[in-house]
Amino acid sequence: MGFSAKLVQPLPLLNTTTARRSASENMNCASPFLGSTHKLRLPRPIVSSTRTHFGSGSGSAPAIVAVKSDVIKDNKKPKSDVSNLLITKEEGLEVYEDMILGRAFEDMCAQMYYRGKMFGFVHLYNGQEAVSSGFIKLLKKEDSVVSTYRDHVHALSKGVPASQVMSELFGKTTGCCRGQGGSMHMFSKEHNVLGGFAFIGEGIPVATGAAFTSKYRREVLKEADCDHVTMAFFGDGTCNNGQFFECLNMAALWKLPIIFVVENNLWAIGMSHLRATSDPQIWKKGPAFGMPGIHVDGMDVLKVREVAKEAVGRARRGEGPTLIECETYRFRGHSLADPDELRDPAEKAHYAARDPITSLKKYMVDNNLATEAELKAIEKKIDEVIEEAVEFAEESPAPSRSQLLENVFADPKGFGIGPDGKYRCEDPKFTEGTAQV
Amino acid sequence: MASIFQGIGAATAISSSTSFDSKKLIFSAPRFHLEKKGSFLVVRSDGKMSNGISGRAEKLVTNAVAAKADAPAASTTSKSGHELLLFEALREGLEEEMDRDPRVCVMGEDVGHYGGSYKVTKGLAPKFGDLRVLDTPIAENSFTGMGIGAAMTGLRPVIEGMNMGFLLLAFNQISNNCGMLHYTSGGQFTIPVVIRGPGGVGRQLGAEHSQRLESYFQSIPGIQMVACSTPYNAKGLMKAAIRSENPVILFEHVLLYNLKEKIPDEEYICNLEEAEMVRPGEHVTILTYSRMRYHVMQAAKTLVNKGYDPEVIDIRSLKPFDLHTIGNSVKKTHRVLIVEECMRTGGIGASLTAAINENFQDYLDAPIVCLSSQDVPTPYAGTLEEYTIVQPAQIVTAVEQLCQ
Numbered sequence: 001m002g003f004s005a006k007l008v009q010p011l012p013l014l015n016t017t018t019a020r021r022s023a024s025e026n027m028n029c030a031s032p033f034l035g036s037t038h039k040l041r042l043p044r045p046i047v048s049s050t051r052t053h054f055g056s057g058s059g060s061a062p063a064i065v066a067v068k069s070d071v072i073k074d075n076k077k078p079k080s081d082v083s084n085l086l087i088t089k090e091e092g093l094e095v096y097e098d099m100i101l102g103r104a105f106e107d108m109c110a111q112m113y114y115r116g117k118m119f120g121f122v123h124l125y126n127g128q129e130a131v132s133s134g135f136i137k138l139l140k141k142e143d144s145v146v147s148t149y150r151d152h153v154h155a156l157s158k159g160v161p162a163s164q165v166m167s168e169l170f171g172k173t174t175g176c177c178r179g180q181g182g183s184m185h186m187f188s189k190e191h192n193v194l195g196g197f198a199f200i201g202e203g204i205p206v207a208t209g210a211a212f213t214s215k216y217r218r219e220v221l222k223e224a225d226c227d228h229v230t231m232a233f234f235g236d237g238t239c240n241n242g243q244f245f246e247c248l249n250m251a252a253l254w255k256l257p258i259i260f261v262v263e264n265n266l267w268a269i270g271m272s273h274l275r276a277t278s279d280p281q282i283w284k285k286g287p288a289f290g291m292p293g294i295h296v297d298g299m300d301v302l303k304v305r306e307v308a309k310e311a312v313g314r315a316r317r318g319e320g321p322t323l324i325e326c327e328t329y330r331f332r333g334h335s336l337a338d339p340d341e342l343r344d345p346a347e348k349a350h351y352a353a354r355d356p357i358t359s360l361k362k363y364m365v366d367n368n369l370a371t372e373a374e375l376k377a378i379e380k381k382i383d384e385v386i387e388e389a390v391e392f393a394e395e396s397p398a399p400s401r402s403q404l405l406e407n408v409f410a411d412p413k414g415f416g417i418g419p420d421g422k423y424r425c426e427d428p429k430f431t432e433g434t435a436q437v
Numbered sequence: 438m439a440s441i442f443q444g445i446g447a448a449t450a451i452s453s454s455t456s457f458d459s460k461k462l463i464f465s466a467p468r469f470h471l472e473k474k475g476s477f478l479v480v481r482s483d484g485k486m487s488n489g490i491s492g493r494a495e496k497l498v499t500n501a502v503a504a505k506a507d508a509p510a511a512s513t514t515s516k517s518g519h520e521l522l523l524f525e526a527l528r529e530g531l532e533e534e535m536d537r538d539p540r541v542c543v544m545g546e547d548v549g550h551y552g553g554s555y556k557v558t559k560g561l562a563p564k565f566g567d568l569r570v571l572d573t574p575i576a577e578n579s580f581t582g583m584g585i586g587a588a589m590t591g592l593r594p595v596i597e598g599m600n601m602g603f604l605l606l607a608f609n610q611i612s613n614n615c616g617m618l619h620y621t622s623g624g625q626f627t628i629p630v631v632i633r634g635p636g637g638v639g640r641q642l643g644a645e646h647s648q649r650l651e652s653y654f655q656s657i658p659g660i661q662m663v664a665c666s667t668p669y670n671a672k673g674l675m676k677a678a679i680r681s682e683n684p685v686i687l688f689e690h691v692l693l694y695n696l697k698e699k700i701p702d703e704e705y706i707c708n709l710e711e712a713e714m715v716r717p718g719e720h721v722t723i724l725t726y727s728r729m730r731y732h733v734m735q736a737a738k739t740l741v742n743k744g745y746d747p748e749v750i751d752i753r754s755l756k757p758f759d760l761h762t763i764g765n766s767v768k769k770t771h772r773v774l775i776v777e778e779c780m781r782t783g784g785i786g787a788s789l790t791a792a793i794n795e796n797f798q799d800y801l802d803a804p805i806v807c808l809s810s811q812d813v814p815t816p817y818a819g820t821l822e823e824y825t826i827v828q829p830a831q832i833v834t835a836v837e838q839l840c841q
Contacts, residue, residue: 144590178623187622194589195622202613205579209586216592220568221539246579253574407624410682414661416710416757419764419796423710424757437757 086302089369095137095301096364096375099129099357100382102153105162106332108386109152109169113336117394118169121198122183125153127299127331130356131263132157134304135231138312144192144230146207149184150263150330151196154233159191166389172396179399180407200234201241204260207232208247211258211321218318229257229315237268239282248289248323255320259311260286262325263298269334270342286323298326299354302363331355404433518701524694526668527557530675531595533704535565538593541679544571544584545597545634554599555635555694581607581632585614589626593679601636601688602648615684616659631678633687637728637778638826640692644814647822651688651755652784662755663709664688664727668698670753673707681709688755690728712759718748721836722766724789725776726752729827733776736832745836755785758792767793771802772839776827781809806835 087095106124113122125132128150136145136157147154155165160176168175169183176188177196185196194210197203210230217226238244239262251258262282266273274280286293292314296307304326311322329351333340364370405425409415412425415437429435521529535541542565543549543558549572552559562570573580577598584594598604604611611632618626638647651662661683665671671689678685707713715730716737725733730751737747748766752758767773773793777786786807793805808827816822 146586176623177621177625180623181621185621187618187625189622189625194586194626195618197613199609199613202582202609205582205610206586206589206614208579209583209588210590211586212583213587213590213592216542216568216587220542220566242576243579243582246574246576247583249574250576250579250583407620407622408659409661410619410624410627410629413710414659414681414683414757416754417759417761419760421761 085367085369086306087369089364091137092360092364092369093374093378095133095305096357096360096370097378097382098133098137098157099301099360100379101156101162101385102129102132103357104379104382104386105152105156105165105389108166108390110332110336112166112169112390118171118183120182120184121149121335121337122169123150123335124332125150125330127351127355128263128265128328129153130301130304130360131233131261131298131326131328134301135233135259135261135308138305138308139229139231142192142228144194144207144210144228145233146194146203146210146230147186147196147233148200148203148235148238149196149198150235151184151186151193151233155186155188155191155193155196158188158193160186160188160193162385162389163392164188166386167393167396170393170396171398172393173399173403174392174396178403178407180403194230200238201243204232204234204238204243204247207258208251208256211251211256211315212254214257215254215318227257227316227318229259229312231259231261233261233263235268236262236264236266236273236282237271237276238262239264239285240277245285245289248285248291248321251321252290255318257315257318258321259308259315260321260323262323263328264325265328265330266347267330267334267343269338272342281325283323283325289323291321291323294322294324296324296326298328299351299356299359301356301360329354401433402431405430405435405437406433518699520697520699521668522694523665523668523671523689523696523698524555524557526672526698526700527665527675527689528559528561530672531558531679532561532564534676534679535561535569538679540591541593541595542569542571542587543595543597544573544580546573546575546599548572548597553597555689555691557694558597577603577606578608578610582610582614584630584632585610585618585628588628588630588684589618593629593631595631595633595679598632598634600646600648600691601634601650602645604632604634604650605648605653607632608653611654611660611686612657616657619659627682628684629679629682630684631675631681631687632684633675633678633689635689635691635694637688637690637692638810638815638822641817641819641822642691642815643817647815649779649784649810651686652779654686655756655785655788660684660686660756661709662686662688663753664690664755666690666693666727666730666751666753668696669700670707670713670751672700673705674709674753676704677706677709680706685709688727692728693731707753710754710757710759712762713751713753714748714762715751716747716749718746718770720746720770720840721748721772721774722763722770723747723749723774723776723832723836724752724763725749726755726785727778729776729778732827732829733832736829736836739829739833740836743833743837745840747836752789758789760792760796763789763793764797767797768800771800773801773805774832774835774839775805775807775809776832777807777809778826779809780812781807782812784809803839806839808832808835 102125106126109122109124112118132153145154145158152165156162164176168177168181171179173179177185181187181196184198187193187195194206195203207230214226214228217223264282283293283295294307297303307324311324314322331352361375365372413423415424418424424430424435424437427435547554548558549562549567549570558570581596584596587594615628618628636648636650654662663674665674674687678687723733733749737749740747748770750762750766775786775789777784779785786809790805790807808831811825813825815825
């Protein structure tokens with residue numbers, strides 16, 4: 001793969017845009033839904049390239065900014081017969097439902113936390129649903145997702161039942177991790193959710209490993225149809241961490257099928273991204289390692305989805321990784337313990353006005369993809385799902401002592417041989433959780 | 438042997454490897470140079486010797502290496518077999534496992550085209566390909582994490598730290614992910630990785646290349662640690678570690694790679710959780726592992742000369758401890774000496790002391806003595822370096838004091 005500024009045009013829609021982005025300019029766009037009026041608060045204006053190709057950019061001509069798209073091929077033309085819609089009705093409803101699920105779930109978490117049903121550090125995803133739904137809804141079951149501590153909604157989008165996630169938060173034995181993981185460690189082998197990590201940056205190498213397995217299976221184990229991709233989600237703060245850069249290098253070097261998704265919500269607890277980063281434009285760091293770097297409006301699920309489709313396609317075809325920076329925002333504090341005093345109320349209001357759920361709702365109704373009633377029905381359905389999840393979690397048993405020692409080792413012989421010559425795991429007290437180990 | 442420390446000559450080998458050859462130790466007892474003043478040794482016709490000192494009816498045990506508790510075909514009894522060096526034994530074990538299971542792969546710096554800085558992976562990349570024997574960039578934390586992610590998704594990586602000390606950079610991944618993910622995922626994901634590399638004090642390698650990471654890693658829940666010391670147990674432990682579903686850290690020693698031994702042709706595995714009886718005895722239990730085993734055996738020669746009968750156990754499994762073998766020994770001898778290369782503070786010896794005190798307090802006739810390295814960054818100067826680690830003379834003195 002060369003570093004020449006190749007124009008790669010996998011979809012016709014991309015070359016119809018000439019999005020020029022600078023600090024002080026607004027996006028030009030045809031549909032009101034796709035507009036973004038955000039200004040980056042930068043110390044000095046940065047003018048970026050006008051190139052909009054999606055190829056492997058060179059250092060001097062960064063690949064970038066596919067933010068809007070005009071055409072997507074539909075099988076079903078909606079009643080209004082507009083051929084420039086970005087999503088079908090089914091897809092739209094699926095994505096809408098997923099975002100409503102994420103929002104309702106997180107709101108319920110807050111309630112439950114303040115009622116003393118869950119403890120510790122709980123990080124809520126309100127406001128960022130477009131990223132989770134936009135990306136994860138494109139994946140197959142065998143594809144993997146790796147997240148951070150803000151992982152409830154990633155797990156939900158990937159297909160982990162809300163009851164299992166809620167149960168895990170309550171610390172019950174029916175949780176997806178038997179109550180042993182908690183809010184920050186959502187894992188699901190069935191749905192290929194590889195965690196849930198408490199330290200930032202820790203999950204990125206794990207995601208790189210999952211992508212490595214995919215390539216290994218294709219090339220060494222000769223499973224020719226193995227095209228599983230991995231998505232790694234992490235924040236702006238993580239992008240200053242060594243593991244991020246080390247993995248960008250390795251992923252690009254070996255052309256691993258991985259998509260690095262930066263959820264840039266501008267704040268790492270109380271540290272503004274602009275105060276922590278010498279060059280705040282994270283997407284630029286992709287081309288430095290030889291992969292495309294894309295910036296997208298993360299409050300707009302349709303834009304996110306477009307970009308995601310392209311990146312997933314690249315990965316499946318074996319063309320390597322992509323770095324996508326999603327400009328997004330969290331409506332709540334960093335965690336439920338965060339008083340959230342540092343952020344400017346005007347900034348919060350600005351992003352609240354761009355709530356991804358209301359935006360999608362407006363788009364779908366305006367373009368006759370769905371009626372208000374249909375969308376309300378979805379909201380009601382999700383409310384019931386959440387209610388059931390809470391009920392399930394409430395009624396589930398807490399883990400008993402017997403669970404204490406069970407999963408420390410995959411092979412419990414790892415606890416060793418006791419003084420009596422028997423393996424410690426053979427001690428009957430082991431299954432009761434009271435054995436001396 | 439090509440290595441990154443080429444300029445230092447004998448840095449990578451105990452050049453007098455024959456004196457530490459575990460096979461040859463069997464025959465060393467009858468060939469002692471008998472120089473004791475005021476005592477005499479009787480050499481019987483069957484080769485056994487006894488000490489003429491009154492008081493103790495000691496018998497010198499000529500078979501200094503007992504039959505190994507864990508393997509039917511002990512290295513000493515196998516008639517056929519092939520002789521090789523320790524690093525070749527590691528490679529043989531690794532290659533056999535890679536042949537047996539296509540999911541076993543190797544990752545590390547210079548493991549592929551270079552063949553490994555200690556040649557443990559030499560020849561594997563041409564045979565298995567660049568993806569199965571992966572040359573990584575210099576990013577320990579990330580490629581260890583990558584190995585863990587690969588293990589979670591079905592592969593069985595063997596991650597090499599070029600020097601164990603470099604794995605300090607991977608501590609985040611080893612502690613948080615390697616050790617804990619099986620538990621925090623509620624048992625959903627297994628992490629069958631092997632993390633291996635050479636550590637320990639070499640020949641004037643300087644402080645940072647002479648580290649003993651077993652003391653730092655021992656608290657991490659969810660991992661197993663083993664240390665190999667002979668070609669026989671190196672191959673056996675390597676194979677066992679790869680086959681284990683648990684994450685295993687295999688500690689090798691920079692100075693032991695050129696040990697030569699004859700190992701069986703047929704396939705064998707060493708038990709990861711068991712200790713190895715090196716020399717049965719009656720008077721004192723000496724617990725050791727890795728390179729210190731050889732200092733202990735050297736001291737044992739002197740001790741036997743002086744009329745002592747030490748029981749030497751190579752604990753091999755640093756986490757968890759084999760309390761059965763150790764306990765049986767303590768119950769027999771009632772005196773324990775631990776000889777290790779870790780620092781005094783918080784080393785394996787410290788943990789072992791605590792474990793024995795806790796479990797076998799009633800059987801001890803004397804407090805446990807633990808000989809460890811000084812709490813000093815290993816100096817470059819050879820003379821100083823010698824003073825930081827335990828030398829055979831100190832072991833002899835310690836046993837004498839312990840047995841008073």
